[in-house]
Amino acid sequence: MTRAVLGVIGGSGIYDLPGLEGLEDVAVASPWGEPSDVLRRGRIGTTEIVFLPRHGRGHHYSPSDINYRANIDVLKRAGVTDLVSLSAVGSFKGELPPGHFVLADQFVDRTYLRPSSFFGRGCVAHVAFSHPVAPLLQKRIARAAEAEGIAHQVGGTAVCMEGPAFSTLAESLFHKGQGWDLIGMTSMPEAKLAREAEISYAFVGMVTDFDAWHEEVGPVDVSQVIHHLHSNADKGRRLVARLARDFPADHEPCPIHSDRALEHAVITAPEHRDPDLVAKLDAVAGRVLGR
Numbered sequence: 001m002t003r004a005v006l007g008v009i010g011g012s013g014i015y016d017l018p019g020l021e022g023l024e025d026v027a028v029a030s031p032w033g034e035p036s037d038v039l040r041r042g043r044i045g046t047t048e049i050v051f052l053p054r055h056g057r058g059h060h061y062s063p064s065d066i067n068y069r070a071n072i073d074v075l076k077r078a079g080v081t082d083l084v085s086l087s088a089v090g091s092f093k094g095e096l097p098p099g100h101f102v103l104a105d106q107f108v109d110r111t112y113l114r115p116s117s118f119f120g121r122g123c124v125a126h127v128a129f130s131h132p133v134a135p136l137l138q139k140r141i142a143r144a145a146e147a148e149g150i151a152h153q154v155g156g157t158a159v160c161m162e163g164p165a166f167s168t169l170a171e172s173l174f175h176k177g178q179g180w181d182l183i184g185m186t187s188m189p190e191a192k193l194a195r196e197a198e199i200s201y202a203f204v205g206m207v208t209d210f211d212a213w214h215e216e217v218g219p220v221d222v223s224q225v226i227h228h229l230h231s232n233a234d235k236g237r238r239l240v241a242r243l244a245r246d247f248p249a250d251h252e253p254c255p256i257h258s259d260r261a262l263e264h265a266v267i268t269a270p271e272h273r274d275p276d277l278v279a280k281l282d283a284v285a286g287r288v289l290g291r
């Protein structure tokens with residue numbers, strides 16, 4: 001049995017988690033570079049929580065500048081077993097208006113400026129990623145949303161764009177035409193890296209706008225986005241508090257093996273592995289690389 005540690009990545013508008021007991025800030029070093037901020041550790045009830053604001057406190061990293069590898073690496077080093085990603089998103093559906101939460105479980109990666117794997121030359125690994133979200137964690141979040149009376153949809157597809165500018169009208173109509181639900185700028189490569197690090201991951205998209213497609217609403221209005229960011233942030237914090245309150249003491253083995261994703265993934269023969277890369281992988285892949 002592994003003790004559960006609930007990680008929370010706060011997105012735009014969520015730079016803190018009030019209500020943590022026994023709070024301490026811990027600067028965790030990573031061989032992958034600078035994470036977005038120090039980790040804030042604490043407890044809600046008996047559940048251990050580790051919180052990291054994705055853009056840093058003060059929001060100084062743009063979506064393309066975030067060191068996603070360092071963020072996931074330090075969360076792994078802190079013992080995080082289950083990770084909830086909170087993210088402000090645009091919606092492609094009239095029935096998913098600002099204020100709605102969407103527990104997306106599919107992603108389309110349209111980013112192009114971000115390293116998206118811990119692995120590479122000298123240690124190649126291929127993890128399964130057809131189902132990026134851990135179903136038991138998603139179910140627990142859905143129950144917490146229900147209990148808190150937060151309007152939400154379970155499941156959905158989020159496209160991740162590079163940003164930081166919002167989409168053109170043509171892009172927005174194209175994305176909507178695909179039948180996708182949401183657009184954001186940060187789910188990728190975060191979700192992929194969590195899988196490589198064998199952390200069970202779930203995503204909460206908190207809708208702030210209708211992107212650019214909506215004829216009556218028009219283009220994204222940043223002042224409206226910020227208004228909704230603030231009201232969503234309060235609900236997001238309530239959601240996490242409820243999730244934590246009812247969280248099991250031990251990590252629940254993931255039925256789709258998101259917590260064992262590296263079991264057969266490393267393909268480079270031991271004698272051909274780059275010792276420097278293997279050393280950097282101590283936290284993420286130590287379980288299978290024998291470190």
Ligand SMILES: CSC[C@H]1O[C@H](OP(=O)(O)O)[C@H](O)[C@@H]1O
Pocket residue numbers: 010011012013054055062063086087088089163184185186187225
């Ligand atoms: C302020 S709206 C655009 C900004 O908000 C989202 O950030 P996050 O996913 O961290 O909540 C979006 O991805 C953009 O970075």
Ligand SMILES: Nc1ncnc2[nH]cnc12
Pocket residue numbers: 088089090091161166167183184185208209210211212220225
């Ligand atoms: N319309 C949008 N496009 C991309 N990211 C977003 N985050 C919030 N709203 C967004």
